[in-house]
Amino acid sequence: MIRNSATVLLAIAMGVQGYAQQATLKGIESSDLDRKVQPCDNFYEFSNGAWRAANPIPASMDRWSRRWQAGEVNKDKLRIILDEIAAQPSQASGTPAQLTGDFYAACTNVKAIDDAGATPLKPYLARIDAIHDSKELQREMRDLQAIGVTVPFLFGSVQNVHEPNNIIAGVSASGLGLPDRDYYVKPEKRFADARAAYLVYIAKLFTLTGVSADKAQASAQTVMQIETALAKASLDNVALRDPHATDHIADLDALQKMTPHFDWTAFYQNVNVQPGVINIDQPVFMAEFDRQLASTSLADWKTYLRWQLLNSEADTLSQPFVDAHFGFYQKQLAGVGELKPRGTRCAEQTDQYLGEALGQEYVKRYFPPAAKQRAQDMVTNILSAMHDTIGGLDWMTPPTKQKALEKLASVNVKVGYPDKWKDYSSITITRSDYFADSIAGNRFQVADDRTLINKPVDRSRWGMTPPTSNAYYNPVLNEIVFPAGILQPPAFGVNAADAVNYGAIGVVIGHEISHGFDDQGSQFDATGKLENWWTPDDLAKFKTKTGCVVNQFNAFTIDGAPDIHINGNLVLGESIGDLAGLKIAYLAFKKTPQGQSNVKIDGFTPDQQFFIAWGQFRGDETRPETQKLMVQGDPHPVAKYRVLGPLSNFAPFAEAFSCKSGSAMTRSATDRCIVW
Incomplete structure (x- = not known):
């Protein structure tokens, strides 16, 4: 990655121990400098302007520099590893090689994924369709949580900020499809445009499951109504930076009183966690969730759950689902022009689900x-x-x-x-079903996280x-x-x-x-x-x-x-x-x-x-x-x-750089910020 660098003979010039065995050291990238710009005027342009001019942002990226290029090269290294492992299908079950190789092979089997279409979703959608009352609705929320669909809150492990050696349960605000609360409530054009595009995206995914256009558009409005109510009760991004704003230690009784329409005893029994200390990061959000649980129709809740499942799993389905998901989150919101190559995306997914299994081979080769x-x-x-x-x-x-x-x-x-x-050996990964592999990976991550609750911190x-x-x-x-x-x-x-x-x-x-x-x-x-x-x-x-x-x-x-x-x-x-x-x-x-x-x-x-x-x-x-x-x-x-x-x-x-007082890169002593 480092090119056009000068030779530094520090061992000879200085006689410094430690440089004797590597006399030739690589320095800065002098070819990246934009020498038409003075360093005291704009160091951002001076230091790498020439590189950026010669290396425009690739269509599949939202930003670009040598650093981001190195990150993508890292994924190419992972692809090399995974291509080699996947080419050897007869690995012992549960080993890092079997898990990563089969997961990657399933992910890159585009024909099988596209042939399946929306079929992998049918059992999950049928289960949602079969909901008849609030008890079954809450059961479905618990079941979706188990596969990583956090609707509309997240239940998992958190460290107790008052007793940091202990892990406790945490209940956190979740369940929004737009980036944060302000996208639902602010009037500026960029937020209004995002809301409009989000409605189109929601309807598109519903139609891909066979829903009529009219019903899909009505469903999109229902989803937006529920999510907007939840968003209005959520903290904004600045407020979330205050650790005291999300510090609300409680117990099961207090949580039950806060959300009386949700059966937390049944929830705890279902997730196999013993009740204990709980942190509720946003009580106002949870109160709004309870209000929605009591006032929103069962039909609307079912629409919301269908949407959360669809949006969560779109990337694991056939190309039309992938394209719709990319079109909104990457193209519309981030300005990205095209999808990354399938192999790169599959390397990313393998790292996401099985990162320490894949990482063992990575560090052997590259660290x-x-x-x-x-x-x-x-x-x-x-x-x-x-x-x-x-x-x-x-x-x-x-x-x-x-x-x-x-x-x-x-x-x-x-x-x-x-x-x-x-240890990932408990996960069942096959070469034949990428959707099932992703669900299995999600189940493992959720279950693994929940096993930490009510235990001492594992600092390893x-x-x-x-x-x-x-x-x-x-x-x-x-x-x-x-x-x-x-x-x-x-x-x-x-x-x-x-x-x-x-x-x-x-x-x-x-x-x-x-x-x-x-x-x-x-x-x-x-x-x-x-x-x-x-x-x-x-x-x-x-x-x-x-x-x-x-x-x-x-x-x-x-x-x-x-x-x-x-x-x-x-x-x-x-x-x-x-x-x-x-x-x-x-x-x-x-x-x-x-x-x-x-x-x-x-x-x-x-x-x-x-x-x-x-x-x-x-x-x-x-x-x-x-x-x-x-x-x-x-x-x-x-x-x-x-x-x-x-x-x-x-x-x-x-x-x-001998910058004079008053230059763009030199703040005066009275204007200079020094914290540490």
């Missing part, structure tokens, strides 16, 4: 021990830089610093892949699969996780220069560490408990600093729509993560041999290379439609502002 060790060393170095940063803060008092350092010292680090692989479990090109921080576990899939070029490479590794994956590592201290993470202590560990004065200072970030990002607008602004409150946590991640990764880089040297690569100093690496890693080109989706519901800013925002606040960047 050697040397890569894991270097990544772990980087995490250690960046954690150390965060320690130094907290210790050196002039605005935080010693009592709060002590708590912050205790939390930092307690961070659990996971790199590459789990120490203990998940992962929330992402090893091939995933992403990373995360979990505040209740106080852990940072970096799957092998993201520890690949251009983010990270065993043979990459420190500037590239620290400027790309290093900032990501710093970003995830910093999530423990953003506006959300800072509300959890070292054990993962939702508890304030700040003095009042320090917390007030912190909120002033985060308010600066909100105001800055509120001023950004998306491409081609100057009236649509980034929501600073929505992206606050991710933006704090970028600001702090950039700083601590840079401080860690300065302690490396290359960071302490003056050796130029392609005419750029080590510091300049570090910042270019970040601009090249994070510089996505994003479709306008996708930007609108992101502004509404994604806590991450549009990629351009993940480059321009943090760097314009960071004095070492201005120093590295």
Whole structure:
């Protein structure tokens, strides 16, 4: 993935131990630079403008950069693995090879899937048609939940934020087909257009099951009516970022009183979970669900359940269903022009359902021990830089610093892949029925999740699969996780220069560490408990600093729509993560041999290379439609502002490129946001 890079002879030039065995290290992508743009004017364009101009967004993608290209190359690697495994059909039952190979073979058998049409749905639709009373309606809701159709709430395991060593039951708002509540209630044209297109999509899926056009349109109106009522009772995306807003510990009696028309005793018996502590994330939503249960006709509820099943399973059915689903969610909402190749989509699905089975072969081939060790060393170095940063803060008092350092010292680090692989051997997967395989995968995931309820936390479990090109921080576990899939070029490479590794994956590592201290993470202590560990004065200072970030990002607008602004409150946590991640990764880089040297690569100093690496890693080109989706519901800013925002606040960047005061990439001391 990394091309046109200079040779760095650091071992010879500096005599540094550790570089002796890999004298030739790969640096930044100098050919990606748009040298017509000055780095102090627009670093997003300067750092990778030439690459984006030469590499337009593929028709099947909603955004594109070297990072996203690497993610798709990862899926090509999975396809290679799966093609090889699927070509050997006589594998022992229940083994990773049998499960992944047969699942992939069934998924790629387009003729069998298309020949089946809507037939796989018939037993499920017939069961819904047979509902005669509220008791049977509730039973069907339970049965649909078992195959991953969350109607209209989600029941699963959650960590108790007050006793973080314990897993409890959680009841969460769900059951909406549009991206979030605002799509149902806001009058702006983009929301109204989405509602209109959603009605067309609903009707289309109903007609594909043999329903007449008139009845399908009437059914669409029924679905929209129920979902709108539920949406109006739901929290918006900004409110959902407040952990206190979704913290409502209760027991079965309290839940039953909240929703008296739903039989929770029967529900618990059906899902084979003993009643205990429950968190109800949105009580207002659950009260509205109960009101709908009492007032909405049985016929309308059956229509709603049919729709939720159809929408949930559309991608596992014949091509007309797949095309309709894609046409709304990807083409209409995100602006994507065409479906990804079938093999790629099947690799994604195999990873989704059987990720740790597939991941075992992936890490054997693409994540050697040397890569894991270097990544772990980087995490250690960046954690150390965060320690130094907290210790050196002039605005935080010693009592709060002590708590912050205790939390930092307690961070659990996971790199590459789990120490203990998940056992999927209980799933029945065949080569002959992709729909049944998907249902089996859903059943396993739901049942596996429910087995955790009322038990101690299993800290060995992962929330992402090893091939995933992403990373995360979990505040209740106080852990940072970096799957092998993201520890690949251009983010990270065993043979990459420190500037590239620290400027790309290093900032990501710093970003995830910093999530423990953003506006959300800072509300959890070292054990993962939702508890304030700040003095009042320090917390007030912190909120002033985060308010600066909100105001800055509120001023950004998306491409081609100057009236649509980034929501600073929505992206606050991710933006704090970028600001702090950039700083601590840079401080860690300065302690490396290359960071302490003056050796130029392609005419750029080590510091300049570090910042270019970040601009090249994070510089996505994003479709306008996708930007609108992101502004509404994604806590991450549009990629351009993940480059321009943090760097314009960071004095070492201005120093590295000799940016003058008043330049677009240099904020004044009074306008600069510094949180950590």
